[in-house]
Amino acid sequence: MSHNKRKSTNIMIKKIELNNTKNEKIKGVLKEKNTSGPLLIVGHGFNSSKEHPATDEITDKLYKMGHSTFSFDFSKSAQAFSLREQVSDILDIINYFSNYKETILLAPSIGALSMVIATTQSERVKGIVTVNGFFGTAQLGKEILKTYLLFRLLVLFKREYKDTWNYFNKNYKPEKIRCNTLIIHAKHDEVVFISQSQGFYKKVKGKKELYILENADHHLTREEYKQETAEEIDKWLMNRN
Secondary structure, eight states: OOOOOOOOOSOEEEEEEEEOTTSOEEEEEEEESOSSSOEEEEOOOTTOOTTOHHHHHHHHHHHHTTOEEEEEEOOGGGSTTOHHHHHHHHHHHHHHTTTSSOEEEEEETTHHHHHHHHHHHOTTEEEEEEESOOOSSSOBOHHHHHHHHHHHHHTTTOHHHHHHHHHHHHHOOGGGOOSEEEEEEETTOSSBOHHHHHHHHHHOOSSEEEEEESSOOTTOOSHHHHHHHHHHHHHHHHHOO
16 A cells, blocks of 8 residues: 655644555545644544535534544445455554654544544553443444444444444454543433443543543534533543543
């Protein structure tokens, strides 16, 4: 795989396309302040994209606070439940931005699964932030629980679903995380219950922090929820060492 390394340290916003190991395109937006600080690689949730209102606005807020960010959409092979391919995409992105001294992963919702696995597979990841993260259990609201149970049923009959489930069970090891970890979750999240983040927090072995959004919903639909989340991430980034 061939990547063109960036050398500019100027403030910029730029669309980036890179090829993954399958020679498929990963498209994203780089909002760069400089390469001396960490780069936040920002994932997205199920059936979503980098244009999700909360993801997009939080990313923009962090950029305005002085942080470099790269938000992206997964490649064609890494859509839906393709967990192995999602992790591979993330690792390709990390390698592409190897000129940054530090890489931080920012993982909303179901994106937490692939980001956590990537964290345990790359020494270049120096921190991970999860926001209303899904960590593979059935502690879910009614509507999304139907999707989860359907997936578990299909594991019994379809090879691609079984392969994803086996990959998850083999590689999802939060106890192997040794880097700084910030876990943010809405107390009254009715899509992914906060108990998932609480369980994840207990398993992480490195330096960790659990921050509870007292009033927010899963999608951070109100401006104050996005602002609170961005401010907490900013504070953690500035004080994590």
